[in-house]
Amino acid sequence: MKALNKYASRWIVFAIDIFLICFSFILAYSIRFDISFNFDSSILIPQIIIVSIIAAISFLLIGSYKGVIRHTGTKDVFNVFIGVTILSGTLSFIIVLNQLFKINEGFTIPKSIILIHYLVSVFVLIISRYVFKSFYEVISTELETITNALIYGAGDSGIITYGALNRERKGNYQILGFIDDNKNKINKKIDRIKIYDISKIDKEFIERNDINEVIISIQKIKPSRLLEITDSLLALNVEVKIVPPLSKWIGGDLQANQIKQINIEDLLDRDQILIDNPIVQREVDNKIILVSGAAGSIGSEISRQLSLYNCKLIVLIDQAESPLYDLQQELIQNGITNFVAIVSDVRDRHKISRIFKKYKPQRVFHAAAYKHVPLMEKSPYEAIKVNVLGTKNLADLSIENKIERFVMVSTDKAVNPTNVMGASKRIAELYISCISKKSKKTKFTITRFGNVLGSNGSVIPLFKRQIESGGPLTVTHKDITRYFMTIPEACSLVLEAGTMGKGGEIYIFDMGKSVKIFEIAKRMIDLSGLKYPEDIDIKITGLRPGEKLYEELLADGENTTNTYHDKIMIAKAEKFDGSILKSKIDNLSCDFNQLDNRDIVLLMKDIVPEYVSNNSEFEKLDKVS
Secondary structure, eight states: OOHHHHHHHHHHHHHHHHHHHHHHHHHHHHHHHHOOOOOOOHHHHHHHHHHHHHHHHHHHHHHHHHHHHHHGOHHHHHHHHHHHHHHHHHHHHHHHHHHHHHHTOOOOOHHHHHHHHHHHHHHHHHHHHHHHHHHHHHHHHHHSSOOOEEEESSSSHHHHHHHHHHHOTTEEEEEEEOOOOGGTTTEEEEETTTOOOOGOHHHHHHHHHTEEEEEETTTTOHHHHHHHHHHHHHHTOOOEOOOOOOOGGGGTHHHHHHHHOOOOOGGGGSOOOOOOOOOOOOHHTTOOOEEETSSSSHHHHHHHHTTTHHHHOEEEESSOOHHHHHHHHHHEEEEESEEEEOOOTOOHHHHHHHHHHOOOOEEEEEEEOOOHHHHHHOHHHHHHIIIIIIIIHHHHHHHTTOEEEEEEEGGGGGGSSSHHHHHHHHHHHHHHHHHHTTTTOEEEEEEEOEEEEOOTSSHHHHHHHHHHTTOEEEEEETOOEOOOOHHHHHHHHHHTTTTTTSSSEEEEEEOOOOOHHHHHHHHHHHHOOOOOOTSEEEEEEEOOTTTSSSSSSSSSEEEEEEEESSTTEEEOOOOOHHHHHHHHHHHHHHHHGOOHHHHHHHHHHHOOOOOOOOOSSSTTTHHHH
16 A cells, blocks of 8 residues: 555656646746737647657656655756756757758747746746645644653753754654753743743643653753752653763754653763773774673673774674674674674683784783673583683783783672672682783783673663563562663773773772662653553562672772772782682682582682672582581
């Protein structure tokens, strides 16, 4: 049916074009005779028939009728111009031919009429298309539902937002008011639109004015204030949207389609971390960089951020073929060519060694790891093989190949671990600390941070899927808390930390305040336009094996010292005998193939004494160790 309508509309355009050509021909005669009809009208009929036939053939050849009228552009104008030019040229040729060979002595069209008709036809056909286009836009706008909205912020950003929405036809916004916290602006008007105090915006106001959306347009708003405003507006059953930061405006101008629904990432109760450090550029420009785990959440974002610099080559390795392919295609789509994507496994020392020998990287960002706590609790063998042996392979090869800098991505779950995953990452940290003391050429850096919003397997994507399926949302404990930052923030700090220190340091990131997962779940329900518990409930499922109620960034006996960056600190660890510890880790890496899960965990607890299992089958081993 759509195809039928499509072709039917084309023939309607074709018929209208022929009609306008005939109308223009009559108008040309009228103009020629001083805007009158003082001419022999009997000669018009055969002439109009000839003109119509030639016009039909010309338009069919050029296809000027095929353009979508509501999308009329320069190409359509050009097609009209060519079509009418062919018509006039052919008509002139026929007239000259008739005069030379006297085929029909009674048939002739003055040259002045052909010229006038040519000019009038081009004008009329082009104007008609833009008239129909404008008419369509007016009709479609009238038929669309009007969105009544308020703009929160009556400053420069709010006024620019108002202008952008007025220019946008598709959204069909009607701005009914501004809201501002500045008491001096209250009750004043912008373009005859009143500015209100937030205290006046209640349920009665929303219902009386049928408000659908509130758009927050305040640059550099404090996170706590944004959270407060959003909570108050969501309670009024309106959709809350937010204007992006000035730095993200396209070409310095705000476009209406950049105004997005506010999401949970916008509501982290802390200031966004912004880094613009020329040292990072200096450290990676014209360098060959290797990124392990490049297809994962952290590894892929590190790769994206590195692609913005002038790296000589970025070597991306990951054992996950499909995600690595997706990253490869994304970078190609963005015009990035200075990279190579290799399917490889950090557990395969021989293959990784060949990669080092072939590409000769100068810096390594090690993000490859198994990270899911419940899965690793059932698979200590795999946790050791990837998180410990994989790290050991890369670190040892970095020393052998005289890599300048090795940066390991760790986790807050490595601090006073209560699970296999966290303990395996802590062992990896300890191994890096051991070998960094003896490394003369390679500087080793460890970065440690908490959860990242939106990463594979994190609660945010899980909650989104559960909301889409109608709930309930699942939270393991009502009081469970986690530290959060966005993936881009975490990765920019990893790159920053990779320029610091003399080697051997553990850098921890300022994650702000820990957040209750239960509160995130409730807020995500509100952001989706639903209500807890009326529309979607939250189910408490109980702590999973190895899971903590809260995470820590510092281990027992650790404290911090500041760096030049206020969001990055150095964890000062207790002193330990590196040779003994390295020997234990070497033995674990060699012997774990012959051990069962119980014995592997016992060895892990021997290396990491603070590892105390929680809600796990391995709890009984704590008494043994």
